[in-house]
Amino acid sequence: MKLKLDVAEMAEEFFEDAHLMGIVAPIRDYQFCWHLNQHLRFRFRVNVDLEIQMTKKNRHYYFPIYEYQEPQLYRAHYLYRNQHDGEYLLPEFRHLDYIWLTKGENIQEGLITEIAQTIRSFNGVQLVVEMTNEKIRNKEHLIF
Incomplete structure (x- = not known):
């Protein structure tokens, strides 16, 4: 008997919040994370x-993931490096250097907008764009 892992259902659960x-x-x-830690605390x-x-x-x-768990909140932030040695975590988004994933309860749109605006102000940042998981073809690459 063969068991098959349902990646679609797993992805749906992972991305629901x-x-x-x-x-x-x-x-x-490491420089990018330093800026995040300084400016966003x-x-x-x-x-x-x-x-x-x-x-x-x-x-x-190897694609490192940087993590920050907000104290007293059920909210976590993950920063994925999208490129390693010429290979891409999400090949459909080759132009992106990083993928930022925020998971948790009660995430207001204002929080995401505020984070995006702060990141845009960093030297060296060229673009910050909100994404939807529906546009990601290789969702399973982000699931840990």
């Missing part, structure tokens, strides 16, 4: 347990 932004900022991830840290590993053409690619 999520907001996504795409960011074009050709700067190092967040505490992004790399979470090696969430790192996404991909194998293509007998090569291994």
Whole structure:
């Protein structure tokens, strides 16, 4: 008997309380996180347990995920690096350097807008765009 993993259902559950932004900022991830931590008063840290590993053409690619859990709130922020050594986590969005995912309860649209405006003010940031998970073809790459 073969069991089949229902990725579509898993993705639907994962994204049901999520907001996504795409960011074009050709700067190092640690520098970008430093700006986020300074300007938004967040505490992004790399979470090696969430790192996404991909194998293509007998090569291994590693995509770090930075995480910040808001204290006293059921809300978490995840920052994915979209590119590693010429390979992309989301190939349909090659132009994006980072994917920002906010998950949690009671996320007001104003919060996402405020975060996006703050990020736009950073030196080196060229674009911040809100995304919908329906437009992502490789949703399973974001699920941890």
